[in-house]
Amino acid sequence: MNFYIMTLFPEMIEQGAKNSILGRAIDNGIISLEAVNIRDYTEDKHRKVDDYPYGGGAGMLMQAQPVYDCWRAVEEKIKEKRGSKAGAKTRVIYLTPQGKTFHQEMAGELAKEEDIIFLCGHYEGIDERALEEIVTDYVSIGDYVLTGGELPALVMIDAVARLAPGVLHNEDSAGEETFYNDLLEYPQYSRPEQWHGKKVPEVLLSGNHKKIREWRLEQSEIKTQRWRPDLYEKYALRKKLMEKLVKKNKALYADMSESLGRGRGELIYGGEDGAVVWDKKADVYMLSSFDKASAEKIVDQIPERIKDGQFILHEEWLLPPMERRFPVKEKMMCQRAVYNRDVSLPRSGEIEILQLDISWLPVISAHYHLGSEGYVEERLLSGAIFGAFIEGKLAGFIGEHIEGSLGMLEVFEEYRRKGIAAELESYMINLHLSRGHLPYGDVIVGNEASMKLQRKLGLKVSKEIYCWAIVPSDAAL
Ligand code: SAM
Numbered sequence: 001m002n003f004y005i006m007t008l009f010p011e012m013i014e015q016g017a018k019n020s021i022l023g024r025a026i027d028n029g030i031i032s033l034e035a036v037n038i039r040d041y042t043e044d045k046h047r048k049v050d051d052y053p054y055g056g057g058a059g060m061l062m063q064a065q066p067v068y069d070c071w072r073a074v075e076e077k078i079k080e081k082r083g084s085k086a087g088a089k090t091r092v093i094y095l096t097p098q099g100k101t102f103h104q105e106m107a108g109e110l111a112k113e114e115d116i117i118f119l120c121g122h123y124e125g126i127d128e129r130a131l132e133e134i135v136t137d138y139v140s141i142g143d144y145v146l147t148g149g150e151l152p153a154l155v156m157i158d159a160v161a162r163l164a165p166g167v168l169h170n171e172d173s174a175g176e177e178t179f180y181n182d183l184l185e186y187p188q189y190s191r192p193e194q195w196h197g198k199k200v201p202e203v204l205l206s207g208n209h210k211k212i213r214e215w216r217l218e219q220s221e222i223k224t225q226r227w228r229p230d231l232y233e234k235y236a237l238r239k240k241l242m243e244k245l246v247k248k249n250k251a252l253y254a255d256m257s258e259s260l261g262r263g264r265g266e267l268i269y270g271g272e273d274g275a276v277v278w279d280k281k282a283d284v285y286m287l288s289s290f291d292k293a294s295a296e297k298i299v300d301q302i303p304e305r306i307k308d309g310q311f312i313l314h315e316e317w318l319l320p321p322m323e324r325r326f327p328v329k330e331k332m333m334c335q336r337a338v339y340n341r342d343v344s345l346p347r348s349g350e351i352e353i354l355q356l357d358i359s360w361l362p363v364i365s366a367h368y369h370l371g372s373e374g375y376v377e378e379r380l381l382s383g384a385i386f387g388a389f390i391e392g393k394l395a396g397f398i399g400e401h402i403e404g405s406l407g408m409l410e411v412f413e414e415y416r417r418k419g420i421a422a423e424l425e426s427y428m429i430n431l432h433l434s435r436g437h438l439p440y441g442d443v444i445v446g447n448e449a450s451m452k453l454q455r456k457l458g459l460k461v462s463k464e465i466y467c468w469a470i471v472p473s474d475a476a477l
Helices: 011-018 019-028 062-084 104-110 130-133 152-163 209-227 230-249 254-261 292-299 315-324 358-365 373-381 420-434 448-456
Strands: 004-007 032-037 091-101 115-120 137-140 265-271 275-277 285-287 309-313 330-338 351-353 386-392 393-401 405-413 440-444 466-471
Touching: 004 062, 004 152, 011 019, 011 032, 019 032, 019 152, 032 062, 062 115, 062 130, 062 137, 091 152, 104 152, 115 130, 115 152, 115 373, 130 386, 137 152, 230 254, 230 265, 230 351, 254 285, 254 330, 254 373, 275 292, 285 292, 285 315, 285 440, 292 315, 309 315, 315 466, 358 386, 358 393, 373 386, 373 393, 386 420, 393 420, 405 420, 405 440, 420 448, 440 448
Parallel strands: 004 032, 004 115, 091 115, 091 137, 285 309
Antiparallel strands: 265 275, 275 285, 309 466, 330 440, 330 466, 351 386, 386 393, 393 405
16 A cells, blocks of 8 residues: 655655554555655745735645645656556545544554545645645544644554555454454563562463453453443443344354454444444445344445445345345355364364465466455455465465455365365364454355365354345446
């Protein structure tokens, strides 16, 4: 992803971004950052960019002309780079104390953009007419006034960039921290074991990962309840629904409960009659209507503005109201497979399994047909695809889908019937267990080979059939 920062102080941005994780991501070409000096675009012969505000008042104002011309140059550059892929206007974020307050969810949403332009004000701000013409989002980093937009831009870039695929190597390292689950992070300790008479909590030294996870969750809950009761209230609601879904049908609702549990699902609706969860990362709506009579009401919980996308309908009676509201173009009927135990699966040790990097894109795209090349690229950059190697050669691969299920399993023709699929899936199941997740997958109805594999590995396959309903964007026109 590429950040363009329009500023009067480019060196402030360059200095601030060149270190640590951000600096490394820039050096590795995962993100790019360009500070563009607004002053270079002034038509004033003394290179002036500010003037007095009409009507009087304190301070100076940045004039419209240099800001506008600077933006045009940046926008032109982006268009040229994108070539035929040039689509919607690039988002232009004006940092201002008057904007919407920046938060983690906004960072996640911005991390999906390919290009973002930041506009940093100075003095008393910028001539309103330039803002009206170029700005798409007004964002503040808090209720206080700073002297310029450079520090806020750096704050936002830091928060957004670390969520971009590939910046933090492990997809999960951003997945456990504060705000991800409406919970504050648990307390952490490093060496020495004893310091100022204080000992590291015993459980952390036990090596029992399950116990450690439980302790951490408990600590997070206590801390959040004490320090951020507003967040805790949201968390408690989700937890209640999760428990209900697991009790009703652990396998069928594994996608919803896992999305909520992994801190990526937003509870759109949760009641006695059903639930709607929006998985923010995958942008998938998961719907459940516990009784037939509520189906229409449940579909109505999908926000009005939603015109297309992917929907998981857990009960068959959701389909008629869904089709009345959306032009559903594709329906994929699936059964859910879940691995209910918490013991790892044995591995043969003969097949090496490694995380695949982006250089594997052509190979994986050529073999994976249920998603676009862009999807495979995003999964690779997120570190979510793993390959099985035999004598140094890739024999097959498996992945975690963007909404959290296991899938994308493929073993190349010449390597079939050697137990590689079972090895790959066992590896993924163990990986998910180590993260404290419930491993689950979608099996397309009628895929007997997959069904057999799931049963062989000890997964429970739901008898209920649910539907992935796809509404492509052009169908909405
Ligand atoms: N007169 C402006 C007002 O009252 O809204 C404040 C201008 S401020 C002194 C100068 C610049 O700093 C702004 O144009 C903006 O780019 C940046 N800035 C100041 N505080 C900020 C905040 N809390 N969040 C984001 N940007 C901020």
